Amino acid sequence: MTLNTLTIAEARDRLRSRDVTSVELTQACLSAIDGAGALNAFVHHTPDIALERAAAADARLQAGDAPAMCGIPVGIKDLFCTAGVPSQAASNILKGFVPEYESTVSGQLRDAGAVMLGKLNMDEFAMGSSNESSSYGNAVNPWRRGDDATPLTPGGSSGGSAAAVAADLCLGATGTDTGGSIRQPAAFTGTVGIKPTYGRCSRWGVVAFASSLDQAGPMTKTVRDAAIMLGAMAGHDAKDSTSADIAVPDFEAALTGDIRGQTIGIPREYRMDGMPTEIAKLWDDGTAMLKDAGAKIVDISLPHTKYALPAYYVIAPAEASSNLARYDGVRYGHRATLSAGDGITEMYEKTRAEGFGPEVQRRIMVGTYVLSAGFYDAYYNRARRVRALIKRDFDEAFAAGVDCILTPATPSAAFGLGEMADADPVAMYLNDVFTVTVNLAGLPGIALPTGLDTRGLPLGLQLIGKPWGEADLLNTAHVLESAAGFVSKPGKWW
């Protein structure tokens, strides 16, 4: 058995028993990465940092009392600023940017002894659902439709993270999720991804997309691994005023496997017209599994669900247009070559036209429009009111006794790269239909694989928990994972 295929929990136990070393584990991952160029998952490689940290982790393990993530090789999404290592949010406007500082989340992982293997591909500024807006070119899903060699998307925006975990290039990876960017790629690659409650992980040092929605979270092979890795990523940070000053529970200890007496809500509005029968069956099967495990199943209504996507596509671009105003060619990143006589306005306009890709430009302009004089109330304030109603739907469900909500994670399995190229931008936005409500309401949500479609591609379900209820949410996910018994891996073609 090759070491890179271990789960975090397995690796932790073997590292602690000194059965394997972090250097061995890290070398196994580095050679897997070297052989996986076709996936384009890792876009900045840091083997020297990795081996140095692995050796340090081994010393710490030898001394005893090392934290759970000590010696575990992980990948870091390119959205996280990492000191001395290029961090460009998959955008040409940040080409050459090398941060002088470390994001809080990647710094906490580092301090826990985790080994950074490199930076992972993503959609530009995390705006996309297929990884195709990346300045590095798209990452590729290790999964294929049976013998059909059509390259598939790993999803987005955390597509490189999902592909890397699914292909065993690393044991876990960081992701970020603004509208589904952890959960949709997890579902497309047969991996587990949790977006925690807004405020659970610090956003400091993570390139901002939409500040009221962005959250970091782990992407892993199992629910147990997600619990372990989230524990190392979470916690209060004085440098992020929206990070919550509340204790981080022992998420792994919460995995009791007992959900008897829990109430699981099945929201009727998620049963969309034209839902593929495979997705409907997956959802029904998951419901039955939780029922068999002793949970009580109740039908619930979240009446404003259909307005979540349009509200999101007002609020997220509005916040993005403000956040991305900082890319002006002055303090960091790309600056356009100017013509004689060009002034500062030309510098801004040319720099931003050259540096931002088409989807990012489109969202900045949508955001600019909805925030402009005369439209602020009609679009932006209306969307924020609808957002309040979407959150109220969830509050009422939880107040009525629901502990957790089960939904599909995505409307389909992974689609082919390029298949959406000629589609309307709105068609791509529909990928987020089941996930985006969770960001708008600030809730924790987890996607996990529970089945395969007829062509052999993984399909995932989503569980949504109460605010700060990640421990219970992970436990319910752990029960569903055990019942579904998903063990499939992509056949290696790369």
Next chain:
Amino acid sequence: MSTIDIETARRVAKLARIRVPEENLPQLADQLSGILTFMEQLNEVDVEGIEPMTSVTPMRLKRRQDVVTDGNMQAKILSNAPDAREGFFAVPKVVE
């Protein structure tokens, strides 16, 4: 059905400080129109008496003493600048 005309698309691009070539404005106007039409579903919702959400979790922003907590790192701050001179960020001449 919302329609963004070419003039509006040009104005939005200007406000966003993104240079859009004249020949790309019609397509941009079309795409913006499509997205805004999608957003207009929000007009179906009764939002009477609902306050716009400002914070998803009810929390008061933390306060701290207004004191200097960090500094003296000019070289680090300038290290990524496309053009830094004599300890400053350099930009084209601004004449108002």
